[in-house]
Amino acid sequence: MKKTVRNDIILVLILAVSALLLWLCVSLFSPKGAYAVVTVDGAETARYPLSENTEVRIESESGYNILVIKDGKADITEASCPDGLCIDFHSVSKAGETIVCLPNKTVISVVGSESEVDFAQ
Amino acid sequence: MRVKTRSVALMGVCVAFAMILSYVESFIPSPVYGVKIGLPNIVTVYLLYKCGAARAGAVSVVRVILTALLFGSVMSLIYSLAGAFLSLSVMVILKKTNLFSKVGVSIAGGVSHNIAQLAVAVAITGVGAVAYYLPTLVLGGVVAGIVVGIAGATVIKRV
Structure with missing residues (x-):
């Protein structure tokens, strides 16, 4: 060879x-995540417990994303961005997992229950 | 003079061909978020071996800017430039060591391209947890690099 x-x-x-x-x-x-943390343009705007089923609209400067929390999993189902890559992401449930929408500078990250770690730097 | 004219024409053809490849690639669905084959890199690998690093770099930069202007956005321009710059640098260095074949050089290029894009994603979003995708992107880069490397080596042999 x-x-x-x-x-x-x-x-x-x-x-x-x-x-x-x-x-x-x-x-x-x-570990299994407890909260879905919404970060827009580097700053945390909201956090939702994964245990409750919800549907929220996340507004950002350049558009919106629809975040759906169902059965302990967070997923983006609709977005204003042209490429729609964030919709293609698998749903997230474990601490450390993220969904990223770059055009809207929006990130959904899952954090664990015991840690109050904020992934935004 | 004739040599120069020929070279300019060849670079032009290469830019056009690379742009067509990036357009064609936009129709191929990505299996995992962020993982692409990087068909235009076949042209980069070809130029790197046939015409040297400077021309491969020039054609890459022109192709990335024109593609972003036509089909992309400012964001995709930053992304692609970072990927193209790091992957070409790594490929130039590895080619100089003569340790790897064209496929090996291309694999290193594919992986470093993805790492550069992930680094840009971390910088833009300010969220370190995006690094979660590192393993996927490394493996994706390896597969993409193999495909591009084999295609590139075949083109170099036949053209």
Whole structure:
């Protein structure tokens, strides 16, 4: 086997293993979330408990997103942005998970019950 | 003089071709949010090996700006520029080491492209938890890099 091809395979393995480790860290150490925190333009605007089913309209400078909380999961079902990527996101329920809508600078992040950690920097 | 004319014409064709590829790619649904194949990078890989880093970089920047003007937004311009800049830098450095084949270089390019875009997302939204997508984006970058690398290597061999 050519040396470069062997190095390619090593590179792929290293990347795959590090992705797996990162994923394990994220999924093992993130407890089930308690609140969905809404952040618009870097500032927290609201938080909703995941235990209650709700539907809210999040207004931002450039548009809106509809956030639906159902059966302990938060999901964006409708948005004003042209690409609609935030609608394609899977629903989130674990602490640390996020839904991002870049055009509206809106982020939904799930935080755990015991931690009062605010993900906004 | 003739050589220069030829080179300018080739760069123009490459920009046009890369733009067509990015348009075509917009019709391919993304399996996971943020993960794309990055078809225009086939042109970047081709130029990097055939005409050098400077021309590959110039064509990338022109293509990114024109594509953003035609189909995108200011936000997508910042995104794409960050991705293109980091991935090309990484590919140039790895190509110089001669340690990897074209596919390996392209894989590193794909992964660094996604990391740059995630970094921009963290900077714009100000939410560190966006890093949750890092594993997905690393794997997506690997797969995209393999596809682009094989396509790029084939084009280099035949054109």
